[in-house]
Each structure stands twice: as structure tokens, then as C-alpha cells.
Amino acid sequence: MEDCRTSTTPLEVNHKLSRYGGEEFNDMKKYQSLVGSLIYATLTRPDLSYAVGVLSQFMHCPKKTHWIAAQRVLRYIKGTLSEGLYYGFTSDTRIKVFSDADWAGDSDDRRSTHGYLCYVGDKLVSWCSKKQHTVALSSTEAEYKGMVEAAKEVIWLKTLMKSFEIDHSTPIIFGDNMSSLYLAANPVFHARTKHIEIQYHFLREKVLDKEIEVMYTPTKEQVADMMTKSLDGPKLQRFKDMASIKKTEKTSIDD
Structure with missing residues (x-):
């Protein structure tokens, strides 16, 4: 995925990912490994939280559509590698x-x-x-x-x-x-x-x-x-x- 094109969003708008129907993904361990890594990324990237939360629901029954969606998250990350949470000085503690x-x-x-x-x-x-x-x-x-x-x-x-x-x-x-x-x-x-x-x-x-x-x-x-x-x-x-x-x-x- 190092040379892939980037994506502007982690998931498609109005996505219809489901555990029913669709072609099975034949490498469950590969899918689980990728989603596990993406879960780790959410510790510092809140903008990934929803997409990764959706993908993690299919760990036991991944489909081809789920794998493609997970790859989209990687393409989004590639385009936003330089982004992170910014903490400037403030005295406000509310x-x-x-x-x-x-x-x-x-x-x-x-x-x-x-x-x-x-x-x-x-x-x-x-x-x-x-x-x-x-x-x-x-x-x-x-x-x-x-x-x-x-x-x-x-x-x-x-x-x-x-x-x-x-x-x-x-x-x-x-x-x-x-x-x-x-x-x-x-x-x-x-x-x-x-x-x-x-x-x-x-x-x-x-x-x-x-x-x-x-x-x-x-x-x-x-x-x-x-x-x-x-x-x-x-x-x-x-x-x-x-x-x-x-x-x-x-x-x-x-x-």
C-alpha cells in the first residue's frame, strides 16, 4: 500500500457494510491483523475511530467488501500521515x-x-x-x-x-x-x-x-x-x- 493513491475520507459516505451476503475473504488472520493495527492507530487519531469501529465488527466473518474498506482506511492514513493532535498553551481547564x-x-x-x-x-x-x-x-x-x-x-x-x-x-x-x-x-x-x-x-x-x-x-x-x-x-x-x-x-x- 506504500504506492497507493490516497483517499480523503476513511469510509464511503452512506456505506452499507454487512456481515451477510458478499464474497468471503479467505485470509481471516490477515484481516484481523490489519484491523488490530488500525485499532492501535485510534489511540492518537480520533478521526479513524468510527471507521475502525465498523471494521472491527467483522473480525470473525470478513468479506471482500470489508477488506476493500480496510484498505481505504490505509489510503486515508497515507494522505494524512503528517496530521496529529495539536496542544497549544491555554489556562482554561473547564x-x-x-x-x-x-x-x-x-x-x-x-x-x-x-x-x-x-x-x-x-x-x-x-x-x-x-x-x-x-x-x-x-x-x-x-x-x-x-x-x-x-x-x-x-x-x-x-x-x-x-x-x-x-x-x-x-x-x-x-x-x-x-x-x-x-x-x-x-x-x-x-x-x-x-x-x-x-x-x-x-x-x-x-x-x-x-x-x-x-x-x-x-x-x-x-x-x-x-x-x-x-x-x-x-x-x-x-x-x-x-x-x-x-x-x-x-x-x-x-x-
Whole structure:
């Protein structure tokens, strides 16, 4: 793949990767080895998280289409080898989290994918892209579950910062779904949300105790969108800029 042409995105927009149908890929170990390496790459490249998360779902039954998709990720990496997370100086220590979910995005089991990006000030320090364990019956439920996972990460970051004796104000979770935001802040059970498991109301408790704030952000500013679905080139680049994923400047030895 060293001489391959590059790709502007890790996955095709509106991809339809499935475990059913299609030609089998005859070298499962090769596929598993590649995806395992890509998982390692996501430790410093959040823009790869969604694509690698999708590919990792087919480790036990790879198809030719999955192998081609994995090669596309390599072509994307080749075109962005000089990119990485940029951390400039700032005195801002407030925890901000962008949380999003793609409702029923998996064509096989209709489970949703949620994702979040955690910032301390304007520094991206933690991120996640994961398919939910149960089927969400509405976009509100999918978004709400995603915000709960983001809240767990917030609590962990607060504890970590406290151990370092770093002062910070109340963390904020940004979402672009008004219904899930209302559900997080409203203690009244609605008929359409009675089925949501009690464990997910952990977020509401933290909001009522003023340990966490939830706030609306427009979809075009929802950087976590790249953690839940495949985007076109311009959208992905805009969110990468918001996540401070930038090209590194090469310097000479004399510099």
C-alpha cells in the first residue's frame, strides 16, 4: 500500500457494510491483523475511530467488501500521515464534552452508534465511538444513552483533575438533540421514555445535583458527528479542525 493513491475520507459516505451476503475473504488472520493495527492507530487519531469501529465488527466473518474498506482506511492514513493532535498553551481547564448518536445506523441489527469527544479547555483528551448494546426505539433514546456514556467519562476526568489539584468549573455536555437534553434535565417520566432502563438516569441525577450541565449545540457545530457516521471530505475536515487535528510542520535539524 506504500504506492497507493490516497483517499480523503476513511469510509464511503452512506456505506452499507454487512456481515451477510458478499464474497468471503479467505485470509481471516490477515484481516484481523490489519484491523488490530488500525485499532492501535485510534489511540492518537480520533478521526479513524468510527471507521475502525465498523471494521472491527467483522473480525470473525470478513468479506471482500470489508477488506476493500480496510484498505481505504490505509489510503486515508497515507494522505494524512503528517496530521496529529495539536496542544497549544491555554489556562482554561473547564471540561467540555460533545456527544452525538446515529440512530439505528447499523443495517444488520439496527443498533445505534454513539460517540463523544472530551476537551479540557480546547484540548481534546479523550474520545469514544461505540455501537450501543441494545436497540434504541427513538433518536431521543439513542442520544440520551450516548450522553450517559459521556457523563461517565466526565466524572472520571473530574476525579483525575481533583487528584492533580486542578480547579475547574462545572463540566458541560453539548448535544444537538433537544428532546434528549430535556429528558436529562426534567425529572418527570414521559410515556415514551418509561422503558429506558433506570441506569441511564444517572445523567439526570448529575444534572439535578448541578455536577454536570447539558447544553444545546447546532448540528453543524457538533464535532462528535464524525464519531458516529461516515462524512464527506469537507465536513470531516471541518470537524478535524475543531478537534485540533492538524498537519505537523517539518523542521530542519538546525531549527
